[in-house]
Amino acid sequence: MSTRLNNLVDVTDDIAREHGLTDDEYKMIVDHLGRTPNMTELGVFSVMWSEHCSYKSSRKWLKKLPTEGPQVIQGPGENAGVIDIGDGDTAIFKMESHNHPSFIEPYQGAATGVGGIMRDVFTMGARPVANLNALRFGEPSHPKTRHLVAGVVSGIGGYGNCIGVPTVGGEVNFDASYNGNILVNAMCVGTARADKIFYAAATGVGSPVVYVGAKTGRDGIHGATMASAEFDDASQEKRPTVQVGDPFTEKLLLEACQELMASDAIIGIQDMGAAGLTSSSVEMADKGGVGIFIDLDKVPCRETAMSGYEMLLSESQERMLMVLKPGREAEAEKIFHRWGLDFAVIGELTDSHRMVVHHQGEEIADMPLGPLADGAPEYDRPHVATPKRPAFDSNQAAHPAIVDSLKSLMGNSEIASRRWIWEQYDSMVMGDTLVGPGGDAALVRVHGTQKALAMSTDVTPRYCFADPIEGGKQAVAEAYRNISATGATPLAITNCLNFGNPERPEIMGQFVGCLDGMGQACLALDFPVVSGNVSLYNETNGTGILPTPAIGGVGVIADYNKAIGNGFSEAGAHVFVIGGSHGALGCSLYQRHILQDDTIVAPPAVDLQAERAHGEFVRAAIAAGSVSAAHDVSDGGLLVALSEMTMRHGIGLTSPQQGDAAYWFGEDQGRYIVQVSAAQVDGFTAAAQAAGVDVNEIGKTGGDELTIDATLTISIAELTRINQDWFPDLMSGKTA
Amino acid sequence: MQAAVIVFPGSNCDRDVAVCLEAATGTAPLMAWHGDAALPDCDLIVLPGGFSYGDYLRCGSMAANSPIMREVVAQAHKGAAVLGICNGFQILTECGLLPGVLMQNTGLNFVCRDTRLKVSNAQNAFTHLYQQDEEIIIPVAHNEGNYFADEATLAGLQEHQQIAFTYGAGDNPNGACLDIAGITDRSGKILGMMPHPERRAEAALGGEDGKRLFTGIVESLA
Numbered sequence: 001m002s003t004r005l006n007n008l009v010d011v012t013d014d015i016a017r018e019h020g021l022t023d024d025e026y027k028m029i030v031d032h033l034g035r036t037p038n039m040t041e042l043g044v045f046s047v048m049w050s051e052h053c054s055y056k057s058s059r060k061w062l063k064k065l066p067t068e069g070p071q072v073i074q075g076p077g078e079n080a081g082v083i084d085i086g087d088g089d090t091a092i093f094k095m096e097s098h099n100h101p102s103f104i105e106p107y108q109g110a111a112t113g114v115g116g117i118m119r120d121v122f123t124m125g126a127r128p129v130a131n132l133n134a135l136r137f138g139e140p141s142h143p144k145t146r147h148l149v150a151g152v153v154s155g156i157g158g159y160g161n162c163i164g165v166p167t168v169g170g171e172v173n174f175d176a177s178y179n180g181n182i183l184v185n186a187m188c189v190g191t192a193r194a195d196k197i198f199y200a201a202a203t204g205v206g207s208p209v210v211y212v213g214a215k216t217g218r219d220g221i222h223g224a225t226m227a228s229a230e231f232d233d234a235s236q237e238k239r240p241t242v243q244v245g246d247p248f249t250e251k252l253l254l255e256a257c258q259e260l261m262a263s264d265a266i267i268g269i270q271d272m273g274a275a276g277l278t279s280s281s282v283e284m285a286d287k288g289g290v291g292i293f294i295d296l297d298k299v300p301c302r303e304t305a306m307s308g309y310e311m312l313l314s315e316s317q318e319r320m321l322m323v324l325k326p327g328r329e330a331e332a333e334k335i336f337h338r339w340g341l342d343f344a345v346i347g348e349l350t351d352s353h354r355m356v357v358h359h360q361g362e363e364i365a366d367m368p369l370g371p372l373a374d375g376a377p378e379y380d381r382p383h384v385a386t387p388k389r390p391a392f393d394s395n396q397a398a399h400p401a402i403v404d405s406l407k408s409l410m411g412n413s414e415i416a417s418r419r420w421i422w423e424q425y426d427s428m429v430m431g432d433t434l435v436g437p438g439g440d441a442a443l444v445r446v447h448g449t450q451k452a453l454a455m456s457t458d459v460t461p462r463y464c465f466a467d468p469i470e471g472g473k474q475a476v477a478e479a480y481r482n483i484s485a486t487g488a489t490p491l492a493i494t495n496c497l498n499f500g501n502p503e504r505p506e507i508m509g510q511f512v513g514c515l516d517g518m519g520q521a522c523l524a525l526d527f528p529v530v531s532g533n534v535s536l537y538n539e540t541n542g543t544g545i546l547p548t549p550a551i552g553g554v555g556v557i558a559d560y561n562k563a564i565g566n567g568f569s570e571a572g573a574h575v576f577v578i579g580g581s582h583g584a585l586g587c588s589l590y591q592r593h594i595l596q597d598d599t600i601v602a603p604p605a606v607d608l609q610a611e612r613a614h615g616e617f618v619r620a621a622i623a624a625g626s627v628s629a630a631h632d633v634s635d636g637g638l639l640v641a642l643s644e645m646t647m648r649h650g651i652g653l654t655s656p657q658q659g660d661a662a663y664w665f666g667e668d669q670g671r672y673i674v675q676v677s678a679a680q681v682d683g684f685t686a687a688a689q690a691a692g693v694d695v696n697e698i699g700k701t702g703g704d705e706l707t708i709d710a711t712l713t714i715s716i717a718e719l720t721r722i723n724q725d726w727f728p729d730l731m732s733g734k735t736a
Numbered sequence: 737m738q739a740a741v742i743v744f745p746g747s748n749c750d751r752d753v754a755v756c757l758e759a760a761t762g763t764a765p766l767m768a769w770h771g772d773a774a775l776p777d778c779d780l781i782v783l784p785g786g787f788s789y790g791d792y793l794r795c796g797s798m799a800a801n802s803p804i805m806r807e808v809v810a811q812a813h814k815g816a817a818v819l820g821i822c823n824g825f826q827i828l829t830e831c832g833l834l835p836g837v838l839m840q841n842t843g844l845n846f847v848c849r850d851t852r853l854k855v856s857n858a859q860n861a862f863t864h865l866y867q868q869d870e871e872i873i874i875p876v877a878h879n880e881g882n883y884f885a886d887e888a889t890l891a892g893l894q895e896h897q898q899i900a901f902t903y904g905a906g907d908n909p910n911g912a913c914l915d916i917a918g919i920t921d922r923s924g925k926i927l928g929m930m931p932h933p934e935r936r937a938e939a940a941l942g943g944e945d946g947k948r949l950f951t952g953i954v955e956s957l958a
Contacts, residue, residue: 154845154846157846158846161787161846161848161877161879162746162748162787162790162791163748164748164749164786164787246790247790248745248746248787248789248790248791248792251745251746251748252745252746339745422848423845423847423848423849424845424846424847424848425846425848426846426848426877427848428848428875428877428935428941429748429749429785429877429935430752431751431752431934431935431941433941434940445940560940
């Protein structure tokens with residue numbers, strides 16, 4: 001007889017508190033069970049009721065987001081969202097945070113973030129075809145920043161490159177508010193045939209519950225609980241709760257799952273992510289309205305003498321739980337063994353609506369499923385709205401020469417080329433990347449078809465901080481704009497909502513405001529939310545991050561040959577600005593970095609009606625062939641956007657336009673710059689007039705310089721040098 | 737002309753190269769599993785890019801000792817054409833079909849970008865559709881592409897025109913000796929290269945410079 005491993009200590013109120021449960025929550029658990037939980041049950045309840053798994057602070061507000069539309073096949077609530085992209089094809093996608101682990105152990109934290117989001121997508125039957133990310137680091141000069149950037153980038157690349165899914169886009173910001181709490185948000189997009197989508201719900205009493213993938217170890221125990229707590233100086237001690245990734249095993253798991261999914265042997269399938277075996281079995285059984293029995297003696301382990309508590313809470317990576325049709329075990333086992341993976345029948349579905357767990361031949365847990373899955377209290381946390389800020393008055397400011405401001409911005413941390421990062425990502429594997437990093441949106445062909453997916457990640461945290469509602473709108477609008485600029489139709493979004501401690505009313509107010517703005521934009525732009533993730537408690541020693549609701553947008557273009565790029569591609573073409581330029585310098589990079597003014601003022605307003613009209617006009621003009629290059633105007637304003645368009649292919653621009661700093665660097669929303677060939681100008685302007693869209697010709701392409709009459713002349717070579725040098729200089733220690 | 741692509745656990749460019757081979761030959765290549773002891777009947781054996789066996793020991797070393805590779809080596813010695821791309825090149829050096837080793841990039845980071853390549857030998861079975869010294873653009877994507885061999889081996893490669901591709905001046909992404917991007921055996925029928933021709937064999941993907949490598953070998957073996 002082996003040494004007993006389970007339930008050796010009686011649960012007390014103190015132990016419940018150590019598990020992150022409030023006294024009220026603990027009392028609810030006792031009521032649900034009708035008795036005091038044992039240690040195993042307490043562990044299971046504590047992770048299922050953690051903020052990370054239960055969304056207890058955010059659920060009330062998430063429910064208000066628009067999640068429906070004719071394009072939506074599956075909205076939030078599954079492993080990932082599913083949209084219809086025509087011809088029986090679907091896109092399946094989600095974005096998720098891995099912030100806390102990445103701060104503690106940047107390589108493994110980021111790597112397992114990528115691995116986890118890919119499993120969420122391929123567990124639904126999709127083959128992942130693109131990875132994107134949204135990263136936030138502290139100030140460039142902060143002593144930890146370089147170490148964190150290097151580790152995170154290397155971890156993202158290390159995982160995605162090995163598994164062979166291209167990393168095609170992303171965004172990066174630097175801000176002091178992330179000094180002690182970086183953000184690593186990973187997005188994965190996959191494709192599947194509409195009749196080959198797999199869901200989590202497990203049905204059929206007596207059906208076998210099957211464990212596949214890697215073995216279980218002690219890594220990541222209570223990771224979900226760690227992700228639900230604030231950081232302090234002792235957080236580095238939590239390194240053992242960071243999981244270790246193995247992209248090679250995930251590649252095998254992906255191929256084995258795809259092979260089995262080609263048959264009809266699977267009833268339900270769920271990845272073992274946060275809270276591992278616990279959350280996957282609870283969710284599958286609860287969604288299917290059945291009960292589940294698990295015998296932990298059958299679970300493949302890579303460490304000895306693991307207790308049931310440890311096995312149930314382990315977040316070891318690259319594992320899946322499946323429910324198979326009875327009698328199909330042998331066929332499935334053969335596939336997984338061929339790929340060198342573990343395969344074990346560890347239990348079966350029951351009709352009890354309970355989760356019953358055996359280990360070492362004895363029952364170590366018996367809990368009702370309903371309270372585990374949905375019983376966590378829903379909190380309506382107190383929230384105070386962020387006060388409205390005054391408009392920015394730039395008249396008092398001492399403005400440098402336009403050319404000096406431009407040079408400074410092109411070499412600024414927020415605008416400098418991210419080439420140093422994306423050259424470490426394999427952006428081309430799978431042979432369908434039409435536009436990789438550096439485009440407005442990435443374009444990836446749907447394999448074997450004429451269609452392409454357009455994808456972009458966006459949010460401007462400094463806007464969200466100054467005005468959560470406008471900032472929330474802007475994040476969705478910018479994703480919409482980036483996708484529209486390629487010619488693709490925006491279809492739906494995923495989100496990753498990163499905020500501080502929701503128990504502070506002003507933070508909760510930021511959350512409520514951002515979701516209000518996002519919801520308005522989703523409705524106005526017909527751009528619903530189909531999946532997402534919430535990451536709260538992003539604070540260190542009581543200082544919160546900027547509110548960062550990252551948006552991952554997905555669109556489709558029916559014929560990729562009609563898609564266009566974001567750089568000037570021919571000399572002698574006419575260049576137009578779509579949308580009005582009113583000099584919105586509030587919260588602009590110009591205010592922050594050129595005027596060195598950190599006053600919190602109103603960010604640019606987002607006119608959602610204009611946003612939609614401009615997007616529809618641009619897409620129609622691209623489809624008609626009258627616009628041959630397009631770029632959205634965002635950080636840094638018009639002159640930065642124009643500079644970016646010249647650098648792309650080394651084709652310059654000459655403009656007779658007169659303007660002050662507010663004109664050139666204002667960040668008014670809803671704008672695009674487009675290139676129109678000479679022969680297309682009449683048709684383009686007539687169409688703009690018919691559509692009632694404000695277009696202004698700003699200059700003509702050609703040469704190897706950017707020339708604004710009487711204001712500045714700068715060579716593309718110099719712009720490029722300034723723009724390219726910043727990141728390598730930072731990482732080699734030359735600057736900052 | 738029948739091609740076979742060897743699929744190792746962790747290969748991830750197997751489908752990409754299969755697409756190019758099918759376009760060049762008109763027939764889908766056979767996909768051969770690493771654990772098989774026998775090779776299908778074929779004229780060209782392709783070792784694709786990826787991370788065979790996770791590249792956990794040393795890039796390509798475990799794949800070089802897999803059951804199928806014994807058969808690949810035997811066929812190669814009998815004169816079969818073999819193409820190894822990226823991880824496939826690493827496997828070819830590990831199993832001794834090509835000399836030298838591929839070390840970690842001197843920049844210590846993975847690098848994925850277009851590179852300018854010079855066709856240093858346009859006479860072999862793979863490269864004959866290119867012009868001698870023609871400059872083409874083909875992307876690389878690797879962490880261990882830094883070709884190294886001792887002086888005598890490098891001199892031998894030069895003497896026997898075994899250097900097929902070199903990186904363009906100033907465009908060496910990994911620190912490789914003599915800017916070597918790809919080499920052949922003395923017969924010119926075994927080619928190993930770090931750049932990925934299959935990623936630039938179609939206008940929609942940015943260019944067709946890689947296509948002639950596939951049509952070239954198909955013509956040679958026809």
